[in-house]
Amino acid sequence: MALLALVAIIIAALGLDLPPVRLGALAGVCLAHGLALALVPARRLPRWAQVLYLLAQVGMASVAQMLAPAGLTGFVYLAVVLQAMVLFPLWLWIPFALSIYAVWSGMLLMATASFVTWLQGNLALAFPATCAMIAVILYLRQQRRSEQVQQMLLQVQQHYDQLTSSLRDVQQYTMLEERHRLTQTIVQEVQVALSRTEQHVNSALNLAQANLSRLEMMVGQTRTSASQAVDRLRGAVAALRGDDPAQQPVPVLPSMLFANDELVLNGRPATVLTWTLPSVFVVMAAGLTLMRHDFSLVLVLTLLIGSLLLLFVYVATQRTRHALLFQIGLFVQVLVILAMTTMTHTVPLLIGLLLVLWQLSLRLSLVQVLLYLIGLPTIAALLVARLDPVELSSEALMMGVVATVAVGGPLLLARSQLDRRKQTELRLSLLNAEVEQQMAEVRALAVAAERARMAREVHDELGSRLMLVSLQLQLAEELAAEDAQAALEQLQISREHLRNAWSSVRSVADAELPFAAGIGTLYMALMELVQCSHDAISLVCEGDLDDLPFAVVTTIYRTVQEGLTNARKYAPGATVSVSIVSLNAYVTVTLTNAAADTAALSFSPRHTGGGFGLVGLRERVEALGGGLEAAPSAEGGWRVRVVLPA
Template sequence: MKHRISSFMQAVISRYQRAALAFLVLLSLVVLVVALSALSDPVLRTAWPRLIGMLACLVGMVGLAWITPLRLLTVWGQVILIGLELAAAAGAQLLYPTPLIDYIYLILVLQGIMLFRPWLWAIMAVGIWMIWAIVRYRLSHDLIGWLESNLAIAFPATCAIIAAFIYARHLRRSEQVQQMLQQMQQRSAAFSTFLRDVQQRVAHEERQRLLHLLADEVQQALAQAEQSITGALAVAQTNLHRLHAVLDLPRAAAATAIDRLRAAVTALRFQSDDTRQPARLALANTLEETLIAPRPYSVLAWLLPSLFVSLSVGLALIQPNPLSLPALLWLVVLGGLLIVASACTQHVRQTIFIQIGLVVQTLTITLMAAVTNLIPLLWGLLLVAWQMASRLSTLQLIFFGSIFPLLLLGIGFWQSLTLDAATILGLGVAVALVGAPLILARYQLRRRQQVEWQMQLLAAEMQQQANEIQTITIAAERSRFAREMHDDLGSKLVLINLELQLAADLATEDPTAARDHLAHSRELLHSAWQSLLAVVDADLSLQPEELTQNLHQLVRQCAQSTGITVDLNLHGEINQLPAPVAHCVYRAVQEGLTNACKHASADTIIVYVSAEGGYVVVTVTNNDRSDQPRSHIDLGSGSFGLVGLRERAELLGGGIEAGALPEGGWRLRLVLPIDHEE
């Protein structure tokens, strides 16, 4: 049942403009009140042709308004529609001259506020007033009576027009904010693409920053090592017997490069990044916007009661029977009290003082009407309705609205103030025309604040995701930088150091062999340069189909540089592995060989790689014979190479283990799933 009602309301709103729908409902209610008033008039019931004509005008006007949805018309179509409604209202008023029809003209003016630009609305409003004024003058044939009608309708019209402008402003801003929220939600749906762009940009920026902070020092060390090795080779070309004397400088340069590499990896692993911008997760300040801006609110707090008092004095002065001087003085005094009470009430914030101020204003306005015996002065109660609709909560509005008629009737009875049904209905319609736009404006204000809050939460969530991606990307890039520098560049520097050590050992006994080792160290140094550039560019130079060839080359370099026997065993489709898995396999073999060369006293290394059964297994074993066996390595706090290898394995859904064997020796074992989905 609720779903059907909601669907019906959505269909109605989609057919008519949301802004004009409220005034269309008010128009229908006023027409209903006028029709009931006409049917209850005994004089009009006897003149049934006038009654039928008046009802036909009213029914035609309302039917035309409902049948023709404004949202489907152009601007000039809307003007023509309001013109037809205006003609129907004028015809109904000529047939049944009741003051209630004056509010139909006013509703048409208010409806134009929601539909037209200010210049077009001003022209339309003047045209409607002119037609109303002509009809009223034709009905009264009295200039004083016509002027009295203008003064009586002036204050309700002013209050209703201002209230309609406030509602139109909040409605348009609410619709704009709603459109902004929809656009933001659409952007949020495509936010993953933006996050990928952010990830790539942050990775590039972090890569460049690390290059300037860390890689430059390693590059300088490599350049110094290359210069010293080139100088030593130049000496070896001219005089082999002096080779032993110049090898200390290349060895020192290589050791310096290794130290700087170790310092760079340490910085990447343990130093925090203080250069990133802090996450901007703070939401905007709590929305404290009021229904009316502070300056216009202060102006209206004095303007509306002053306008009412001025119109009241003018209405009292043009009466056929002038007021006595005491009554006129009482009117002025009560008017001044009303101005002060209204202004003070609209500036206080405590609910109890607001309610007291409303009671004082109600009593003052009723006394003004009773002292002067002018019923139109009761329309000053629109001031009270204005403040009730704009200041009180829903429950307070219902409570105060229920005692308001009782208080009014009590004062009227006490002062012998005659209130007929037409007056009460007219006052009720005027209150509805003023209060309804203000209540709707408050609803639109709360609705817009909720939408703006949702926008802030969505923006904060998107900002948080972007910050998290930035943090994760920077951490991943630092880890990648550390792994690649340690695994690739570090292993080459170790081999260079071993080549230089062999060259120094052979310099006296076999200078030619020493020169060959020195030349090989320079080749490794060039390869180290390429490795560093590949790290900076985030380039994986290893191709999966070349994995077997690269492993054989790696084993050959290790055996040539160290003199250790290295046995490589390959099983399965090694060259068919995915690129990330192949890269991790290569790094695992490289790390196992590097650790064996650096830390073990071994003469044999066995490398076993198997790609079978959906898994690839890498085992690097050496027959370490050192007197001090090592304990099992804690991969969370061990060497940087094993830490980086563990990270690689975990990213691919695998794992590693490393430690001493019971029968002696050392083993590194890596297990990876071949078809890992990231």
């Protein structure tokens, strides 16, 4: 806008018959001013340098105004004010703008030496200056909001990057939370069942020592309590396996963060502005018309009727959202402004077409705005040529062009910022939704993984021990009638296993094992399983098992534990062979049991009552990249074979 005004000043000065020296000085000042506008990065300067930079522009504009007084110089001052609005905070640019106005107004009064001419110059510049300043305020508002959304997008992007790099930490934290929750529910419930069973065992032992005749009855009650503990254990495993972790709804942000933002300006500010702009134009039109013409009742009535009609049509046009009605409203406003200009013979009233330009820039597309900008100046020029050909000068035309740029430019930029912000908000909402989605998925996966882990550990560790307790109590019940002393010994062994089960509950909740990696501790743990699980078991370990990863050692231990438990449960009395071979970077674990007298076969899913032992074992193996085979053997028994990468 400032560059256009400077060029227009030089063009207007060519028709003023100025001396060559004065014209050259004017051209030099305008050229220096234009170079300063084009080359100085005002936004990057410190505050004090920005103030000096704008004061230098005011000084060059004052020199140009003294060399060639012209109405276009007011737009140069206005450009400085608009720059101050962009560069300075509110508390600084308002007094700065008032100071610039004082300089321009004083220079105008000195150049014209006429109060009437000075007042006409003020009125002629008041309306376009008001429109331009409000347009820049709207642009700055949209720009700030766009920058805020960009910062929000940057923060969410950083959060997304941090989330991507710390998914393992999030998963670990969620698993610990779920582990704590499950410890407070399922593990405590199992502990209660173990406590009751142990109380029954202790009561049976105490009463049996005092009265052996009641031993059989007490052992039966104890076995019933142990069966209930096993049932609770199965229920806990089924709950862990069967319940899906609660899926939290993913909060998706709306496509726009700020509601009711179809236009650049809405709400109360839009309502105030709807009445302010036409009111400023009406005041300007009345002042210019009454100063140019003698007072008459017809003139006053013409101004009054035209002003009221323009106000009514303008407000009605702002309220409508229908495209056709909006265009009709614009057309009627153009007719009213042209009629007021024609009937009052006051050409400066054509500046009221800036009202139409304002609405065009806010509501219509760029193509439609350009079409209007082609038609409206043509109509205005033809009207001026007919009413007062003297006022159809190059300076008047350039003033119209500069005023159009001063008002339409910031509004179109504000709309561009609005469109850019909407795209950024859409990206922000999508990215935020993606972050929440990934967080929800990570939490769900972590919860599912922790529940599956606890289900496996509860089934393999506690299930194995409780099954041994149940079998020993069954044996004690069978021996109670024949050999009371042997029954007591079985009860004492059961109590030891219950105490071991007590100690294993917490290790199950904390994902611990009663041994560390290594052949020594693993072999001893396996030997303990063999000794307390079955009488006819052969255990063979071959190859280098010293440096196996802890996860592999854990899976080997759980495989043997699950196999022996099921062999004891479904093939009691049958021989079981356990083979662990480490060869060629693979570890093979094979458990085979002979056929039992019962119809059930070990590891057969149809005989486990829908248990999860084989399911959990397969999960362990596949998580390490291994494989599992479970099928009847050729000899009529059952074989489980697990192959793990070492």
